[in-house]
Amino acid sequence: MAEERKTLEQRNQMTDIERLRHSAAHVLATAILRIWPDAQFAAGPAVENGFYYDVDLAHRITPEDFEKIEAEMKKVTKENQVFERVVVSRAEALELAHKGRLGALGERPVPSKFKVDIVEHIPEGEEISIYQNNGFMDLCAGPHVMRTGNIGAFKLTHVASAYYKGDEKNPQLQRIYGTAFKNKTEMDAYFTMLEEAKKRDHRKLGKEMELFCFDDDVGPGLPLWLPNGTVLIEELEKLAKETEFAAGYDRVRTPHIARENMYLTSGHLPYYAESMFPPMEFLEEDEEKVKQQLQTKLVGVTEQINALCSPMTLGFVPSSDLPKEKFDEYNALTAESAEIQQKIEGLGQRYYLKAMNCPHHHKIFAAVPRSYRDLPLRLAEYGTCYRYEQSGELFGLMRVRSMQMNDAHMYCTEEQFEAEFNGVNEMYLKYFKIFGIDKYLMRFSTHDPAKLGQKFVDQPELWKKTEDMVRNVLIRSGINFVEVPNEAAFYGPKIDVQVWSAIGREFTIATNQVDFAVPARFGLVYKDRDNTEKTPLCIHRAPLGTHERFIGFLIEHYAGNFPLWLSPVQVRVLPLGDEEPLVAYARGIQAELRAEGIRAEIDATNNNIKGKVLQAETAKVHTMLVVGNRDLEAGNVSVRIHGKGNLGAKPRAEVIADIIQAVKERRA
Secondary structure, eight states: OOOOOOOOOHHHHHHHHHHHHHHHHHHHHHHHHHTTOOOOEEOOOEETEEEEEEESSSSOOOGGHHHHHHHHHHHHHHTTOOOEEEEHHHHHHHHHTTTOOBBSSSSSSSOOHHHHHHEEEEEETOOEEEETTTTTTOOOOOOSSSSSGOOEEEEEEEHHHHHGOOOSOOOEEEEEEEESSSHHHHHHHHHHHHHHHHHHHHHHHHHHTTEOOOOOTTTTTTOEEEEHHHHHHHHHHHHHHHHHHHTOOEOOOOEEEEEEEHHHTTHHHHHHHSSSSOEEEEOHHHHHHHHHHHHHHHHHHHHHHHHTTTTSSSSBBBOTTHHHHHHHHHHHHHHHHHHHHHHHHHHEEEEEOOOHHHHHHHHHTTTSSOOGGSEEEEEEEEEEEEEEGGGGBBBBBBBEEEEEEEEEEEOOOOHHHHHHHHHHEEEEEEEETTTTOOOOEEEEEEEOGGTTTTTBBBBBHHHHHHHHHHHHHHHTOOOOOOOOTTTTTTTTOOOEEEEOOSSSSSEEEEEEESSSSHHHHOOEEEEEETTTOOEEEEEEEEETTEEEHHHHHHHHHTTOEEEEEESSSSSEOOOOOOOHHHHHHHHHHHHHHHHHOOEEEEOOOSSHHHHOOOOOOHOOEEEEEEEEHHHHHHHHHEEEETTTEEEEEEEHHHHHHHHHHHHHHTOO
């Protein structure tokens, strides 16, 4: 998929750390050119957590080269070179590129081939600038830090292959990745976090804890949920259903496939086609009968045409001695034949796997007449969707092809919008508290007026109106947000919810979208107080995102050490021996817990208690209840919490009551 070029407005909104990392990319290019002067550079942007530069170079750069490159980079930063910006004309930029001067330390005998292409594709009227730090000059919109010495600490991380502009038809380049920070302390903290993240990798823990798996016969990106992982799913669904019921949502169910026409109406086809699985095509039973009738009719028409044609000619060519009325009959028959063939080709239905739930919910809204008294109407579903992610983009549970989404669509009037949108935000905050998410950010994505009718629905007044409505709600509610242009959904503004895990790793887990366009395309209306028909606004929301992405986040957030209410195995009872009275006492505790819906197990093996505890700790069982003969006599249990150790002996009834209450309250 081709990479989308950032606008000047987007570039000017770079944060301080993005400017620093963008500048570090130029320092990287300067260093590489000092070592390999023939290097040809393409793009070198700041990206999430770092920067990269794409380079075409005969020498294959490997991690073994990093020390040499970093040493040269340190020289450049020590020289404290000034970043100078110069605005040039298109002709001047092309001249510099053809002289090999752009992305270079000086003029070269060969053109800067990628820079030539980039200049030629800069939109007419857009300002063109170059940046220079000492000898290195590059085509660049900026911005940068003042001097190379402002880059406090940096490190090259890895190298990969990448097609120029992300198009596989273009040359393959070497992409050198790195990161940069204001100082070494911040950088060291970042790499410490990465090391911890490796230990918390949801793919690693998911396998160790038997939560989910993938299978080649099932297909890439299609997770299979094992019993332990299914517990997580059911607990999340239970939480969502309780929360949504309290907030006045109605639950619905929709099929996993739908006809092509519905997605054409919604606009997802053809604009979203690349992300959908290919269609299934087949004939319905009644269409099969029609096809047979048409084929029989076509045979008869063909025989009549043949009778009018000369046996000496190839194909359906009429005899030259046909009278005019027969020639007219031939023309009519050939037209009829073409019409029948067109009808046969038009038979058949195209069905798509559901890539989103919204069109189905729109159909549910339209299924019965609606009045203003019915609004707001909140339709919720944990709907399974299927999206054809490219194989190279699949990543554990974070990027999959099958996903179960905590979806809902809220149909409301303009007057109700603020309360409804704010209610969704309050739901997010409730969930953040439950899961111990202390740091979050709402990314408010708006449209680009220059791309109306292309990337965004061409209704400028509604764009302004709904963006103002969302912005006002966010400001009044005091929620932490940033505004990002040119990233809205095609039918309205949206909010992407970013959260940070316990170790400071950033995740995008959910989205909120405002839809002012698609309800009208489906003809959705309600009768207002004045008996006129009006189209409702629609809010798309998914606070818990998809099971796959959210559980992937939770695994890493908790490092697999889930709170009691969420743990696949909440309690394991560990008898200190295998005597029948003691085992019976342990089984009685297990039965009492299970009767209250607690996921309790018993380890009645002949392992010693040290081995039983070790197995339970390794399996990340939340609570271990150790029982010995003294506990049996006193009616006690000895409580041990995973990662916290032994809490001592307590009365059996008290412990069981506390476990039940902790699960009910979803204590952290």
